[in-house]
Amino acid sequence: MWTSVLEEHGIAVVPVDGEHVRLEHVDHSAVFFVLTIPRLARTRDIRTAPERHALLVADAITAEASERAWASGWSVATEDGAGWVRFAGRTLRFEPTPKAQTPKRPPGRPGRGVFSVVRALFAMDGGARQAEIAEFAHVGQAAVSKALNRLAELDLVARRPHGWEMTNRAGAVSWWLANYPGPGGIETHWFGVESIGDQAYRAYAALDRSEHARPVMSGDVAADLVAPWRTPRRATLYARRGEDLSEVGLTPSDASAATLTLVLPQDAGVWPISKAPVLTEMRGHGDVARANAFQVLYDLSRSPGPDADEALKAWRDWMVESGQVL
Incomplete structure (x- = not known):
């Protein structure tokens, strides 16, 4: 994930909305417009940067496209670890890390x-x-x-x-x-020392106070509220707008150590198809909105822990047997 690439180089990523993130490095921060190209970026993809701070995100980038992106005012971060960030009057550069080639998207993959x-x-x-x-x-x-x-x-x-x-x-x-290819969008990772449920609710409440954020719970925490199976190992939340979760006691983290993941998705199907939120009582806290049941399923499939498969099966069984599922 490109956010992990930046975090490995000391740049914290804080989501702002579906098109912007705030990047923080040492004592400096700036809000960047984010353009995502979910493949190899080529010269024809590069236009003049639309804002003073603009970040182009791609799976990888050709040498020619990289030159044009530099000349056009972009910062660049790729999934293979290459790129640069123009930040506070200087440029932070990073090189790609050697790894196995990313598999190409299979032909005929559904939209x-x-x-x-x-x-x-x-x-x-x-x-x-x-x-x-x-x-x-x-x-x-x-x-x-x-x-x-x-x-x-x-x-x-x-x-x-x-x-x-x-x-x-x-x-x-x-x-x-x-x-399912995943929700796309901007994903950030956070670490906290409180229980996963407490972290999730604090983050949810902070997002819920933000206008038009419309946060929803997913993954371990959402499943635990509806069909309890195991103690949640990680919280996953979706929102239309982001917040700096350090304000509620969390710190930016890499994906492997994260206790909470916040996603500002491209896929609007993350939210339930009902016009009203699907609210569930979170014991000891209050009502919270749940993500679409299929999204909870997807996030459970990515959840850590030796009993993750059993938790996934329990949620799948609930979906199949419970009748209407929003």
């Missing part, structure tokens, strides 16, 4: 729309018309049609007289988890 369609159908009892699915999934009807055809070929959905419905809930959950 995000199909994952939102699965989320919607899972929550809509009794079948749904294509227009209804489009409304709930926030996906255009053409994309819905394409997604339904793909899912029908996999024998996961079928068209009935009352509309499209899920025919294999367990199979749909397995397919979704195996193929």
Whole structure:
């Protein structure tokens, strides 16, 4: 993750919103516009930096594109560890770390729309018309049609007289988890010494006070509130806007040591498809909003601990057996 690359070079990353982060190094800080290119960045991708501080994030970057990015006013951070940050009148440079080549995206990988369609159908009892699915999934009807055809070929959905419905809930959950590419966006990691639940609630409350942040709990903590299985090992929160969580006693961390992860996602499907928040009581604290059940599933699949697989299975079983899942 590019945030880990910066953190390894002493640059703390604090999310501001879905397009901006604040970078902090020694006694200096600045807010950077972030442009993400989820592949090899080439010369044709580089335009003049839109703001004074602008950070281009990519899997990797060609030598020619790197030269143009420098001339166009960009800072650069790549997943392979290369780049530079123009910061406080000087430039911090870092070199790529040798590692195995990143696998290329398999041909025919489904777009995000199909994952939102699965989320919607899972929550809509009794079948749904294509227009209804489009409304709930926030996906255009053409994309819905394409997604339904793909899912029908996999024998996961079928068209009935009352509309499209899920025919294999367990199979749909397995397919979704195996193929979902992740939420994208900006991910930052934090460390705290309090219990995971206390850290999660403090972070949630701080984000909830921020206008338009709309935070939701996911992963271990969200699962523990609905279908308890194990003591949470790490908290995961999503929000539309970020906050400096050092204000609630957390410190920036690398991913391996983090006790809490905050994500400002590109995928709007992270939030439940219902128009109202899905609130759950957090004992000893108050009500908190939960992420979409599929997102909780995804984050559980990335959670640490020897019993993570059992926790994932418990949540998967709850999703399949509980009826409507938002």
